[in-house]
Amino acid sequence: MPPDNFSKSYPRIISRSNRDRQGWDNALHHADDLVSASATVRDAVVLFDTRKQLDTPALVRLMGLHHARTLRAGGPIALRPYLPMRCETIRSLGHLPQPTLIIACWADMKMLDFVDGLANVAGVVVIPLYEDSADDWETRWSPYIAGREATAEPAPLITDRTVEQALLALTKEVNLAEGLAIRYAREEAETTLRILRVFGHSQDPARIKNWAIRHGWRPRDAVALADMAKRILEQKTKPKQGAGSNPQRRYARWVAAAQSRFQDM
Numbered sequence: 001m002p003p004d005n006f007s008k009s010y011p012r013i014i015s016r017s018n019r020d021r022q023g024w025d026n027a028l029h030h031a032d033d034l035v036s037a038s039a040t041v042r043d044a045v046v047l048f049d050t051r052k053q054l055d056t057p058a059l060v061r062l063m064g065l066h067h068a069r070t071l072r073a074g075g076p077i078a079l080r081p082y083l084p085m086r087c088e089t090i091r092s093l094g095h096l097p098q099p100t101l102i103i104a105c106w107a108d109m110k111m112l113d114f115v116d117g118l119a120n121v122a123g124v125v126v127i128p129l130y131e132d133s134a135d136d137w138e139t140r141w142s143p144y145i146a147g148r149e150a151t152a153e154p155a156p157l158i159t160d161r162t163v164e165q166a167l168l169a170l171t172k173e174v175n176l177a178e179g180l181a182i183r184y185a186r187e188e189a190e191t192t193l194r195i196l197r198v199f200g201h202s203q204d205p206a207r208i209k210n211w212a213i214r215h216g217w218r219p220r221d222a223v224a225l226a227d228m229a230k231r232i233l234e235q236k237t238k239p240k241q242g243a244g245s246n247p248q249r250r251y252a253r254w255v256a257a258a259q260s261r262f263q264d265m
Contacts, residue, residue, distance in 0.1 A: 010121055010122050010123050010124070011034055011037075011123050011124075011143075011144065012123070012124045012126070012141050012143035012144065013030045013034070013123075013124070013125045013126065013143060013144045013145075013146060014126045014128065014134055014137075014138060014143050014144070014145050014146065015027045015030055015125060015126065015127055015146045016128065016131065016145070016146065016147070017127075017146075018062070018106065018127050018128055018129070018130075018131075019058065019061065019062060020061065020062065021061065021062065021063070021064055023062060023127060024062050024063040024064070024067070024127075026146060027103055027105075027125050027127050028079065028103075030125045030146065031044070031079055031085075031101055031103055031123075031125050032079060032080065034101055034122075034123040034125070035079065035080060035083060035101060035123075038099075038101075038122055038123065040099040040122050041083070041099050041100070041101050041122045041123065042098040042099050042100070042122075043083075043096070043097075043098050043099070043100040043101070044079050044083050044084070044085035044086070044100065044101045044102075044103075045085065045086060045087075045088045045093065045100055045101070045102050045103070046071060046077075046085055046086070046087050046088070046102075046103045046105055047088050047089070047090070047093060047102050047103065047104045047105060047107075047111065047115070048087065048088070048089050048090075048105055048106065049089065049090060049106065049108075049110075049111060050089055050091075051072060051087065051089055053105075053106060054068050054069075054071055054072040054087070055072065059105075059106070062105075062127075063105075071086075071087035072087070074086075074087070079101075085101075085103070090110070090111060090114050093118075095119075095120075096118055096119060096120035096121065097120070098120060099120055099121075099122035100120055100121060100122055101122050101123045101124075101125075102115060102118075102121060102123070102124050102125070103124075103125045103127065104124060104125070104126045104127065105127050106127060106128070106129040107126050107127065107128055107129060107133060107134060107137075108128075108129045108130075108133045108134075109133070109134075109136050109137065112126065112134060112136075112137040113213075113219040113223075114219070116137075116140075116213050116219055117218055117219045117220070124143075126143070136206070136210070139155075139157070139207075139210055140157070140210035140213060140214060141154060141214065142154040142155045154214070157207045157210050157211040157214065158203060158207055158208070158211050160201060160203060161258035161259075161261060162196075162199075162201060162251075162254050162255055162258045163196060163201050163203050164211070164258070165253075165254040165255075165257040165258045165261070166192050166195070166196055166250075166254045167192070167208070167211060167212070167215075168215075168257075169192070169250075169253070169254065169257075170188060170189060170192045171212075171215055171216070171217070173185070173188050174188065174189070174217075176216050176217055176218065176221075179217065179218050179220070179221030179224075180221045180224045180225065181221075186228075189225055189228055190228065190232070192250075193228060193229055193232040193233060194232055194239045194247075195247045195250055195251055196233065197232050197233050197235060197238055197239055198238050198239065198247060198251075199247075199251050201233070202233050202234070203229060203233060205226040205227070205229045205230040205233070206226065208222075208225060208226045208229045209222045209223055209225065209226035210222075212225050212226070
């Protein structure tokens with residue numbers, strides 16, 4: 001079993017075997033373990049990119065003819081006697097009205113970003129599409145990898161403490177329910193990144209995206225923030241900063257917060 005102290009408060013598991021029946025049985029076993037360890041799970045979903053995948057010989061080999069046919073016909077399979085598990089796709093799955101366990105079958109990053117944007121997720125078991133299809137998600141969450149020793153804490157995504165404090169300050173300023181759709185939020189993000197660039201900081205945009213999702217940003221807003229970071233932080237020349245943004249004062253606060261956090265560790 002994975003440790004239960006992951007960010008966003010629900011466990012995540014990657015089951016690497018993705019082409020044989022044992023891989024499917026392992027995923028069901030992990031899902032059953034998560035249900036056993038949780039008092040909140042009320043629903044269960046097997047998530048696919050499209051239902052057509054259930055017609056492929058490879059998918060039938062993975063889960064067996066009975067499960068594949070049952071899910072393809074719209075029927076549930078029993079994870080437990082009281083917990084039927086139904087088939088959904090990225091297009092069909094909308095609001096989750098109650099805490100739901102998800103088996104993300106043949107998942108790529110498009111599917112995993114989608115899952116990270118859902119509310120009411122109680123746990124996720126991932127069967128990657130290919131061996132490396134969930135690598136970026138693994139970096140994002142440090143999930144339990146079946147067959148490996150459990151990770152006690154998610155690995156840090158941003159090691160530059162000043163950059164992290166700047167992003168934490170930005171996260172507090174932004175209404176995450178609306179994200180960067182609001183002009184004020186976009187301007188705050190631009191200002192934050194410009195100040196970091198003026199003072200010589202850089203950061204991998206992919207890590208900024210993963211950090212933002214881990215800290216509650218919607219995936220599409222995290223992507224927009226990463227794109228903004230790539231444009232600003234990778235400029236060859238330092239951008240001009242308006243006096244109204246108080247760049248020195250803001251930067252001094254981030255540095256002080258970073259130093260304070262380091263001393264508390």
